[in-house]
Amino acid sequence: MEAAIRSRNISALKSAQQAIKPNHSQQDVDIRTETDMVMRKVAASFVTDKVADAELHQFFNFVIECSENELCGKIVPVSVLQDILDVSSVERCEQLFSLVEDHIPTWKSPFFFEQCRNHVLRLCNDLLKRLSRTVDTAFCGRILVFLARCLPLTEKSGLNLVSQFNVDNSTRYEQEQTDQSLLTDNNDIEMEEGEMKDSNIPVDYALYCKFWQLQTFFSSPTTCYDKIGWKKFQHNANEVFSALASYKLEEGSGRKRHLDASISEPAGKSMKMDTSADNESATAIKLMANREQRRSLQTEKTRDSYFAKYLTSQKLLQLQLNDSEFRRYFLVQCIILFQYLQTDVKFKDKKVHSLADEQTRWIEDMAEKCYKLLRETHPDGARFAQAVKHIMDREKHWSEWKNQGCPDFTSMTDKEKMQMFKKRPKQRYDPNKIDLGNPELTKLWNIEPDTLASCRANPRRFIPRLEDFLVDPLDEMDPEQQVDEEYRSTNNEVFQWRAMRLLSMTSSQFFTPTNRDANLTKMTTFLESLIQRTAATIP
Known part of the structure; x- marks a missing residue:
């Protein structure tokens, strides 16, 4: 049987199982149990022999195929993975975890899901216990993303149903004040003429304590509902926000500026030191070395940073407050806390965990200050603030879903199959x-x-006919009609414009020269004379 498993031959494995039970005297369950043990033994030997990753992938696919054909138990693939990862180093586990990630459809299939769900969860939890969240941050993230993709949203192991907080996550800071000269002492940096030093935030021991005391409220937000706790939180937050708003970071400040200085400093020194013609070769070598140093520092500057826990030394706080990433982490913490205090949570005690109108207004003002400071923090401050705003808006929907008891989304889907759409009748073409x-x-x-x-x-x-158009003005000019001059149509400016335009196109009398008379300079007199002369020409 072991030879069939090592050769990954299903037909040979079936024959070996049939040979074990002559006359079918041995039960199938015992045979599958023996097969499971042999498979786990072979998997352990692969780790000892340090076989290639490709061979491990092939063997694991073979185990899954055997399980689907009921030649072994359904949990054997997970057990094999568990054995391999348990005897491997953390670096090796990070490489082999692709075996777990590549088979997400397998774990989610109905054949494996119910049997393997808890075993897969246990495998991932055992890995997380071995990892350091500060050193292996990326690997921890891969495991959590895998669990989110593999398990359903209603999985109880991934839900904090009663909204508990990790109060064990405490932040320790120095309880005794360090010498003030050490906090404000800056290294003397050679500066060019006319260049000004960067404005750093003045950090004293009081600001240091107030800043790190806020972490207590972040880890346990319910303490903000206490009167004494609220006053302390409000006072500390006001002091810290005043310091951050008074000393804004300029674009290119913080870590980027220090890296730029470290990039340019060696090159400048080498240029000053090697100016003689006799040292041209040495200058070229140093320039090449400086160029390589620039490249490495540029790579360091653009590389993502992971800080699961910051140091709380008094000497570092001034540098941390001048770091854009540190500011962003702190401001996002504040935004999360402010939204939680205003959100209606099912497990909150309404009598105790409630805010006054004044407290609500203060929280709204502070949240707006957080977004303003995020927009002013480079690089891409506006874009980062917009992304945080979008995430927090989405978080409200998840909070409402949690208040409703985390209903299963799949139950909301239509149970009836969607009917096929009828084809539209073809429209006949009419040329x-x-x-x-x-x-x-x-x-x-x-x-x-x-x-x-x-x-x-x-x-x-x-356009009206000329004969029809002249009827009304001719009747008004008839003395027998006794129409006053001020009520005649010829005194209307709109009628004058229409009549002049029509007569200019249809009457030959419009351009006929007449005796110059002072009375003809008036538009009314000229128009009445023109109408009478035109009417005389009409038969």
Whole structure:
């Protein structure tokens, strides 16, 4: 049987199992148990022999295939992985964890899920216990992401149903004041003429204590509802925010500026030291070394940083407050706390865990200050603040889902199968009808394809006939009608404009020279004379 397993031959394994139970006297369960033990033994030998990763992947796929064919137990693949990872170093486990990640569809399949769910969870928890969150941060993140992808949202092991806090995560800071000269002593840096020193935040022992005391409220937010705790939290937060707002970080400050200084300093020194023609080769060698140093420092500058826990020394706080990443971590902590204090949580005691109107207004103002400081913190401050705002808005939905008892999303899906859509009837093409994509345009076009002829059609003739237009003004000028001059149409400016335009196009008397008379300079007199002369020419 062991030879069949090592050769990864399923047919040979079946034959070996049949040979073990002559006349079917031995039960199948005992045979599968023996097969499980042999598989785990072979897997352990692979680790001892330090076989290649490709061979391990092939062997693991073989174990899964055997389990699917019921030649071994369903939990054997997880047990094999557990044995391999238990006897491997942390560095080796990080490489072999791809065996677990690549088979997420296998763990989620109905055949393996119920049997292997707890074993996979135990495997990941055992790995997390071996890892350091400060050293192996990336590997811990991979494991947690795997669990989030593999297990459903309603998995009880991943839910904090009663909203408990990790109060054991305490932050220790120095209880005795360090010499003040050590806190403000800066290394003397050679500066060029006209260059100013950077403005650092003045950090005394009082600000140091107030800053790190806030971590107590971050780890246990319910202490903010206590009257004494609230006053302490409010006072410390106001002091820290005043210091941060008074000393804003400029673009290119913090870690980036120090790296830039370290990049440029060696090159400058080498240029000053090697100026003679006799040392050209030495200068070239040093320039190449400085260039390599710049590249390494540039790589260091652009590399992601992981700080699960910051040091709390008094000497470091001034440098930390001038670091953009440190500021961002602190401000995001404040935003999370402010949102929790205002969020309606199911397990909060409404009688005790409630805020007054004044406290709510203060929290809203401080949250707005947090976002403002995040936008002013380079690099990409506005983009980072917008991302944090979006994440916190989404967190409200998850909090509401948790208050509702974490209902399963799959139960909300439609149980009935979706009906197939009916095909639309094909529209027959009419070559005599033009479709412009808009009903009104299509209607207008199909009335008359010739636009000019359509404009000349009788329904679009809006210019009146000259004979009809002159009837009313001629009646008003008739003495028998007794129409006062001020009420005549010829005194209306709109009528004057229309009459002059029509007569200029249709009357030959419009351009006929007349005797110059002072009375004809008036528009009313000229128009009445023109109408009378035009009417006389009409038969």
